[in-house]
Amino acid sequence: MNPRSVCLGTDISVTDFRFIHTADIHLDSPLRGLAGQEGKAAERIRTAARAAFDALVGQAIDDEVSFFVIAGDLYDGDWRDYQTGLFFVSQMGRLAKAGIPAFVLHGNHDAESKITRRLTLPDNVQVFGARKPQTFRLDELDVALHGQSFAQRDVTENLSLAYPEPIPGLFNVGVLHTALGGMGGHANYAPCSLADLLGKGYEYWALGHVHQHAVLNERPHVVFPGNLQGRHIREPGPKGACLVSVAGGEVVDLAHVPVDVVRWAHLTVSATDCNRLQEIADRLRDAIENAVTLQADGRMLACRLEIQGRSELHSQILASTEHLLAEARAAALSLGEETAWVEKIRVSTEPPEDATRLAAREDALGELLSSLSLAAREEDFLETLLGEIGEFARRLPAEIRTETEDAILKAAVAGDSEALIRTVGLELMSRLTGKAS
Numbered sequence: 001m002n003p004r005s006v007c008l009g010t011d012i013s014v015t016d017f018r019f020i021h022t023a024d025i026h027l028d029s030p031l032r033g034l035a036g037q038e039g040k041a042a043e044r045i046r047t048a049a050r051a052a053f054d055a056l057v058g059q060a061i062d063d064e065v066s067f068f069v070i071a072g073d074l075y076d077g078d079w080r081d082y083q084t085g086l087f088f089v090s091q092m093g094r095l096a097k098a099g100i101p102a103f104v105l106h107g108n109h110d111a112e113s114k115i116t117r118r119l120t121l122p123d124n125v126q127v128f129g130a131r132k133p134q135t136f137r138l139d140e141l142d143v144a145l146h147g148q149s150f151a152q153r154d155v156t157e158n159l160s161l162a163y164p165e166p167i168p169g170l171f172n173v174g175v176l177h178t179a180l181g182g183m184g185g186h187a188n189y190a191p192c193s194l195a196d197l198l199g200k201g202y203e204y205w206a207l208g209h210v211h212q213h214a215v216l217n218e219r220p221h222v223v224f225p226g227n228l229q230g231r232h233i234r235e236p237g238p239k240g241a242c243l244v245s246v247a248g249g250e251v252v253d254l255a256h257v258p259v260d261v262v263r264w265a266h267l268t269v270s271a272t273d274c275n276r277l278q279e280i281a282d283r284l285r286d287a288i289e290n291a292v293t294l295q296a297d298g299r300m301l302a303c304r305l306e307i308q309g310r311s312e313l314h315s316q317i318l319a320s321t322e323h324l325l326a327e328a329r330a331a332a333l334s335l336g337e338e339t340a341w342v343e344k345i346r347v348s349t350e351p352p353e354d355a356t357r358l359a360a361r362e363d364a365l366g367e368l369l370s371s372l373s374l375a376a377r378e379e380d381f382l383e384t385l386l387g388e389i390g391e392f393a394r395r396l397p398a399e400i401r402t403e404t405e406d407a408i409l410k411a412a413v414a415g416d417s418e419a420l421i422r423t424v425g426l427e428l429m430s431r432l433t434g435k436a437s
């Protein structure tokens with residue numbers, strides 16, 4: 001710890017320092033979608049959260065920060081074994097050796113009631129209590145940190161209201177795990193309003209829980225650093241922590257420091273104007289290569305590929321998804337072992353416009369389509385259909401029922417007979433009118 005003290009006048013000392021604010025590390029969270037995946041790329045993804053945390057600690061030491069704040073969800077849930085805890089202790093030991101104190105707050109994922117195994121932490125680590133707000137002071141820096149850990153997962157009261165008044169003359173940091181009134185897609189734990197936080201009179205609110213980096217206010221600063229490492233396709237783009245610089249008791253710089261080792265991206269490829277399946281494979285390859293150059297910033301790219309657009313090849317693409325996935329994975333591997341990894345391919349193509357007009361035709365195809373549309377209004381038929389399909393859907397393994405992206409299966413599982421007949425109709429039509437391969 002090397003605080004730079006500047007003396008102003010005779011007895012007023014202004015201390016300049018920097019600190020790290022991180023949250024939502026989710027160490028060792030189980031990664032779905034990697035089952036059965038082999039190779040170095042899959043291994044890199046499995047260990048990405050640890051590698052990102054290791055990089056952050058290294059950066060904190062190199063930058064000679066004065067302290068390190070973890071605003072909840074350090075862990076993803078109860079440890080499978082002690083390895084997760086030992087990893088964290090080893091990282092805190094690195095900070096201890098560099099003289100950097102760390103302050104840890106538990107969030108909904110690592111609430112006191114969820115973590116049953118414990119390890120003694122190094123002396124430089126302080127953990128905020130869960131029964132009431134607790135204050136830690138760093139007197140040599142004129143800093144006070146206030147925070148309250150989650151006792152259990154579903155904290156529904158506004159914890160911020162009971163946080164203490166700011167200590168006059170100090171740089172007050174509020175550490176809080178909160179959904180702040182339910183920000184998009186995050187469970188509304190420890191709800192509070194921005195006004196509650198601004199009204200407290202602290203200089204910096206170190207928040208956690210929302211995985212998207214956001215600076216909600218400046219002076220006083222209210223900040224979500226976002227999660228440290230994207231874990232799936234819904235967490236794309238650069239991920240990391242905040243490096244906060246304070247001078248004269250004010251935040252003078254706030255930098256988002258990306259330390260992610262795997263970068264997630266959703267890539268789209270148009271099938272329109274493609275005449276052969278090989279052209280689709282070529283476009284997938286180009287999309288991966290471009291993203292490695294333009295989006296991954298030297299990290300390993302983890303991507304989902306989506307094929308879009310009206311296409312003559314619609315039915316062929318649907319029938320060849322497995323082959324296209326293998327082609328895309330081959331394209332990724334040909335760039336090097338740990339350069340890119342393809343999570344999956346989603347097919348969102350549609351048959352050419354012409355096919356939809358076929359419904360009006362009077363030949364056999366037209367008759368099939370009009371029977372299908374009549375069937376959608378035939379109650380006895382629908383009852384039988386849903387009975388049989390429903391039985392089939394109930395027997396499917398839970399993960400297929402909940403995670404399928406197949407439109408027909410989705411409609412069947414949901415018991416939506418209208419959607420079921422419509423999607424089956426579209427599928428039949430594209431198969432019957434699609435080009436022979």
Ligand SMILES: [Mn+2]
Nearest residue numbers: 073107108209
């Ligand atoms: Mn959380």
